[in-house]
Amino acid sequence: MTTQRDKGTITINDIARMSGVSKKTVSRVINKSPSVGANTRKQIEKIIEETGFIPNPQAQALAFRRSFLIALVYDNPSPQYIANIQRGVLKALEGTRFQLVLRPCDRAELNYHDKILSFVQQHNPFGLIFVPSMSEDIELSRKLKERNCHFVRIASVDLTDPAHQIKTADAEGAKLAARHLAQLGHTKVAHIHGPELFQSTHERRDGFKAGLAEFGLSLAPELTIEGAYTFDSGVKCATTLLHGKERPTAIFTGNDEMAVGVYVAARKAGLRIPQDLSVVGFDDTPIVSRIWPPMTSVRFPIRDLGFDVATLLIDSDKMPPAQQRTVPQIVELDLIIRESTTAPVSEIR
CATH class of the missing domain: 1.10.260.40 (lambda repressor-like DNA-binding domains)
Structure with a gap:
């Protein structure tokens, strides 16, 4: 030899x-x-x-009549979310023959279905991973199933084919944020939510409302405003809220990107966090512990979620239908309390 x-x-x-x-x-x-x-x-x-x-991966692909590419398909505007999902997926693929490719999309494009179907036809991937809001496109899922394309989805609501879904408890996470602010004594609470296209927007907003209702509180329409899950939209929406007739004493945002924008708007308005304004984010991304004061946020284990969904994609392809799940795997969320929240000034006095 x-x-x-x-x-x-x-x-x-x-x-x-x-x-x-x-x-x-x-x-x-x-x-x-x-x-x-x-x-x-x-x-x-x-x-x-x-x-x-x-x-040789090409030779292996020919032998299996399928490539070893796994595509992460997304239109999520939060780069931190996508980066963390990607890291989790890559961790799950270590030591395997699979390779990850990124496939960004724009659901606003009229022909985006055709682009994804063309991608599948050209590259014949092992499978696709869909994150919100791509995962919520039922018509696209139907077209992919017709072509026997293997895929898994992350979503905050029950979808068809639960064996190939991971469900996130977004509403319950938002309830935790509402309870925390209500228990501190806040009654003028605002919410900057994500785009209406995202089902997570509805789940988080509805969950936040339900949590406030447990304390006899409601979310005023004038204190509810739509953002875009981006930093810039957080600055813009918070500026509008903080210069309105009824300035809130606390703001809950649909994700951490927008929450950091709230910090900037508060500073520009001469407000202190948390003395003048409490802020709660959603996702618990690394940035929340690196800004000052560290931010209270609903922990959404994004990297772990990426690992789990990639594992589900690989394992579910090998599992016979009789052994597959009849309900989706559920990821529970929790609230990490830091220094961006406190009782409102009126209560302190």
């Missing part, structure tokens, strides 16, 4: 020759088939390790 050749030029035929077995047997070991004896498997794996042989 020789290992003098460039590792990049070693082929599966070389491994078969060095091992004294057929190329088919080597292929079975590479693809973790249980039909190879333990001693033979060990011998082949040792030679693969010593030679540094790397299987």
